[in-house]
Amino acid sequence: MEIGPTQTLNSQVGGHTDGSLLRKAVLPRELEICQKLLYDPVLEALRPFTAKFLGTLKLEGEVDQSNPITANGGIGIKPIDDHKDELFWTIQSMVLENVTYPFLKPNILDAKLGTILHDETTSPEKVERMKKTAGDTSSFETGVRLTGFQVHDNATSLPVITPKSYGKSIKPSDLPDGILRIFPVGQAPRSSSGLPKQTLLPILHAIREDVADIQQVFTTLEIRMVGGSLFIIYEADWARADNGFQRLWLDEGNEGEEEHEDEDDDEDDRPGPPFVVKIIDFTHIRMAPGEGPDEGALLGFDTVLRLLDARIASIEG
Known part of the structure; x- marks a missing residue:
C-alpha cells in the first residue's frame, strides 16, 4: 500500500491523513480490537459504527544524513541499501478510513465515554490522578466528557476549535450548554455558525x-x-448538508430495489453524508468475557441521548 504526504488532522482524532486514509501509530491493544472487528462474530454488530480498518503499513529506511530533518520537522528517510551499519528505522502504522474525508466543512464532536479513565496497566499514581480527573469533570457522574469539538463559522468558512481543556473545565450541569455550542441553529444570511432549523x-x-x-x-x-x-461529524455547509440528507432519505427509500446502470452516479458527483456517528480510539479497550456490559459506557450513552433529546426539544419548541 502506498501513502503519499500526510497532514495532521485538525480535529480531535489523532493521526495523519492522506485523503480518505488515516494513518496512526500501531498500539497492540488497538490493533487487536481492529483485527477482531474484521472477523469476530462477537463484534459484528459494532462494525458498522467503527472506521474501516484497512491493515498495517510498514515504512523502512535509514536516516538520511544529508537531510536529517525534513521541512515539516520529521526524520529524513532514504531507501535501504547495502550499508547496514547506518542508523536504521522501521515505522509501522495502522491504516484506517478517514471518516472526515467526505465532508466539505465537518463539524466534529469527540465525546469520551465511561466513568473509569484508567485500565489495569495504569500505574497506582496515575490511577489516583485519573480518578480525580473523572470526579472533577463530568465523566464520573454522567459517563461522558466533551473532549473537544469544532464548529465552522459560516462567515469565515473556517472551523472554530474548542480544545480539550474545555471538557475538563465544565461540570455535568454545563453539558447542555456544550451541546448547544456543538449544534447551533444558523440564521440567514449565514453570518453565524450552525445549520438552518429545517x-x-x-x-x-x-x-x-x-x-x-x-x-x-x-x-x-x-x-x-x-x-x-463517541465521534459525531455533521456537515456544516448548508447546501451540502441538505443535499446529503435528501440523498440519504432517497437511498433508504430505495433500499432493496434493483439498481439500474443508467441510474449509477459518479461517486465524485454525489453529495457527502450529512452526518456520521462512530466509536473511535480503541487504545485501552479490552474484551471482558464474563464481566457483563460496561455500565459506565452505557451511562454515557444515556447522557448523550438525554442531551440530544433536550437540544431537539429546544429547537422544536
Whole structure:
C-alpha cells in the first residue's frame, strides 16, 4: 500500500491523513480490537459504527544524513541499501478510513465515554490522578466528557476549535450548554455558525437514532470501554448538508430495489453524508468475557441521548 504526504488532522482524532486514509501509530491493544472487528462474530454488530480498518503499513529506511530533518520537522528517510551499519528505522502504522474525508466543512464532536479513565496497566499514581480527573469533570457522574469539538463559522468558512481543556473545565450541569455550542441553529444570511432549523432537526434526529443503536449494541457486548469516544461529524455547509440528507432519505427509500446502470452516479458527483456517528480510539479497550456490559459506557450513552433529546426539544419548541 502506498501513502503519499500526510497532514495532521485538525480535529480531535489523532493521526495523519492522506485523503480518505488515516494513518496512526500501531498500539497492540488497538490493533487487536481492529483485527477482531474484521472477523469476530462477537463484534459484528459494532462494525458498522467503527472506521474501516484497512491493515498495517510498514515504512523502512535509514536516516538520511544529508537531510536529517525534513521541512515539516520529521526524520529524513532514504531507501535501504547495502550499508547496514547506518542508523536504521522501521515505522509501522495502522491504516484506517478517514471518516472526515467526505465532508466539505465537518463539524466534529469527540465525546469520551465511561466513568473509569484508567485500565489495569495504569500505574497506582496515575490511577489516583485519573480518578480525580473523572470526579472533577463530568465523566464520573454522567459517563461522558466533551473532549473537544469544532464548529465552522459560516462567515469565515473556517472551523472554530474548542480544545480539550474545555471538557475538563465544565461540570455535568454545563453539558447542555456544550451541546448547544456543538449544534447551533444558523440564521440567514449565514453570518453565524450552525445549520438552518429545517436541516439541523432531521440530522439531530438521525444522529440520535444512531447513538441509540450503538447503545443497544453495547448492551450485548462484554468489553471495557476505557478511553473510547463517541465521534459525531455533521456537515456544516448548508447546501451540502441538505443535499446529503435528501440523498440519504432517497437511498433508504430505495433500499432493496434493483439498481439500474443508467441510474449509477459518479461517486465524485454525489453529495457527502450529512452526518456520521462512530466509536473511535480503541487504545485501552479490552474484551471482558464474563464481566457483563460496561455500565459506565452505557451511562454515557444515556447522557448523550438525554442531551440530544433536550437540544431537539429546544429547537422544536
